[in-house]
Structure formats: C-alpha cells, structure tokens
Amino acid sequence: MDEAGTYSAGPDDPGTGREPASPRLVGRKTVLRAALAATAAVPVALAAGPALARTAAASGTTPQLTPSCDDGDDPTPEQMEGPYFKPNSPQRTSLLEPGMPGTSLTVTGYVFGRACLPLSGVLLDFWQADANGAYDNTGFRLRGHQYTDSRGSFTLTTIVPGLYPGRTRHLHVKLQAPGRPVLTTQLYFPNEPRNNTDTIFDPRLLMTVRDGGGGREAAFDFVLDVPQDPGPGPTPPGGTWTVGVSYRADDRVTYAGHAYVCLQAHTAQPGWEPPAVPALWRAA
Ligand SMILES: [Fe+2]
Numbered sequence: 001m002d003e004a005g006t007y008s009a010g011p012d013d014p015g016t017g018r019e020p021a022s023p024r025l026v027g028r029k030t031v032l033r034a035a036l037a038a039t040a041a042v043p044v045a046l047a048a049g050p051a052l053a054r055t056a057a058a059s060g061t062t063p064q065l066t067p068s069c070d071d072g073d074d075p076t077p078e079q080m081e082g083p084y085f086k087p088n089s090p091q092r093t094s095l096l097e098p099g100m101p102g103t104s105l106t107v108t109g110y111v112f113g114r115a116c117l118p119l120s121g122v123l124l125d126f127w128q129a130d131a132n133g134a135y136d137n138t139g140f141r142l143r144g145h146q147y148t149d150s151r152g153s154f155t156l157t158t159i160v161p162g163l164y165p166g167r168t169r170h171l172h173v174k175l176q177a178p179g180r181p182v183l184t185t186q187l188y189f190p191n192e193p194r195n196n197t198d199t200i201f202d203p204r205l206l207m208t209v210r211d212g213g214g215g216r217e218a219a220f221d222f223v224l225d226v227p228q229d230p231g232p233g234p235t236p237p238g239g240t241w242t243v244g245v246s247y248r249a250d251d252r253v254t255y256a257g258h259a260y261v262c263l264q265a266h267t268a269q270p271g272w273e274p275p276a277v278p279a280l281w282r283a284a
Contacts, residue, residue, distance in 0.1 A: 080184070094156075095128075096158065106216070113228040124148070127172045130159070171187040180224065247262040256275070258284075
C-alpha cells in the first residue's frame with residue numbers, strides 16, 4: 001500500500017510547473033528577512049543569507065521563486081493532502097523520539113502574508129514518513145503541530161523522511177493563519193533523483209537543504225494568501241509618530257489618535273508633529 005496509488009497527476013501540472021522562471025533573488029521579502037535577522041536571533045539555517053539565493057546556489061538551477069510575496073505574486077502553491085493526514089496531532093516543534101532511526105533534520109522559516117509581512121500565530125501541522133518510508137497511521141509518530149512566533153518564524157526538528165514507492169522525498173504540512181482557510185502543501189528536497197519522475201513534485205516547493213547540526217538543515221518560507229497593508233517601510237502599520245524616526249514618502253503613522261501619510265522623506269523632529277507640518281504629513 002503506498003500513497004502514490006492514490007495520487008493522479010493533475011491535468012495542468014506535468015511539465016508546466018517545472019520550467020524555471022526568471023529569478024528574483026533579492027525581493028522585498030529578502031530585505032525583510034535580512035531586517036528580521038539583524039534584529040533578533042535567527043535559526044542557524046537562516047543566518048547565512050537569503051534562503052532563496054541559497055536555493056539557487058545549492059541546486060545549481062534557478063527554481064521558480066513562488067515564495068515571493070512582493071508585487072502581489074502568488075502564494076505558496078497547494079498540494080494534495082494524500083491519504084495519511086490525521087487530525088489532532090500533538091503540539092510540538094520536535095518530532096524526535098528516543099531511538100528513532102534516521103538522519104536529523106531541522107526545518108526553519110517564516111510565514112508571510114501577501115505584503116511580505118510576517119504572520120504570527122499561524123498553525124503549521126506537519127506529518128511525514130519515517131526513515132523507512134512508512135507513516136504512523138495508528139499513533140502520532142512524526143506528526144505534530146506548532147504556531148509561528150511573534151516574528152512569524154517556525155522551527156521543526158525531525159528526521160529526513162524515507163522514500164516509498166511512487167513518490168520523491170517530501171514533507172506534508174497544513175498551514176492556517178487565524179481565521180483564514182487552510183493551505184495544504186508539501187515540501188521537497190533538492191537533488192533528489194525522483195524529483196524528476198514524481199508527477200506531484202513542484203520545484204516551487206523545494207527547500208534549501210544543507211548539511212549541518214549533525215544532520216541536515218533546511219529552510220523554507222511560506223506565503224499565505226492573507227491580505228496585509230504593506231504599510232510604511234521602517235514603521236509598522238499603525239505605528240505612532242516618533243521623534244528620530246526617518247520616514248519616507250507614503251509611510252503611515254498615527255499621532256494623537258489620527259492617521260497621517262508622509263508626503264516627503266524626512267527625520268522626525270520635535271515641532272514637526274504631523275498636524276503642525278502639512279508639508280510633511282497629510283491626514284490619511
Ligand atoms: Fe506522503
């Protein structure tokens with residue numbers, strides 16, 4: 001009994017999804033990721049540079065960069081659930097159990113909305129095969145859910161899933177932002193021979209994977225179809241006007257309970273409160 005028997009290639013899937021798209025390796029999200037990395041501790045796998053750039057470098061190809069949320073690009077593509085999902089998985093970030101065979105794997109990343117802003121409190125429910133390619137359909141081995149933290153990041157500690165007939169190596173995951181629809185998808189490993197023959201495989205879902213930590217370290221960023229106000233550059237949406245902050249045109253702030261839009265770049269100074277300087281701010 002293998003999962004592949006239940007899969008069928010979608011009529012719009014084979015071939016078309018495998019053509020490399022023009023790479024955009026430094027997008028707004030990459031910049032945002034760098035900003036996040038600069039302000040707080042980040043997982044090891046993310047510290048070396050933009051994940052998307054590493055993906056291209058590691059695989060030697062230019063995968064289609066769907067997990068790019070600038071300019072209204074598509075969110076992370078959906079993939080079929082397959083027959084082995086089970087609800088009510090335990091909440092845990094590590095799926096490791098004593099004596100579990102396999103190569104350790106850490107998957108780290110962020111979950112973004114459509115405006116490249118990180119999403120906190122997003123449910124990620126992972127399930128996968130064991131080192132021998134078998135799913136636990138009676139218990140919850142190698143199944144677990146977790147939530148993104150306040151910075152929109154997640155870390156999964158697990159093992160590299162084994163292969164089973166008909167499929168290339170993959171992880172399953174469901175994501176759900178609060179109050180939003182569930183996204184069901186799968187994550188793939190670069191340089192797997194079966195990536196070329198698995199009709200479900202989608203290069204847009206390739207993780208960046210490298211050796212490290214005594215096993216493998218993977219990174220992947222999700223983009224959910226969650227509308228977001230892109231807001232101003234350096235100031236979060238709804239941020240309060242603050243002396244010393246450098247604002248750019250179109251930045252939005254609040255001051256004394258009112259919203260304002262920046263008209264020209266400047267650094268805020270005492271006396272330049274939005275209501276007082278119509279050259280710099282207009283009411284939103
Ligand atoms: Fe599977």
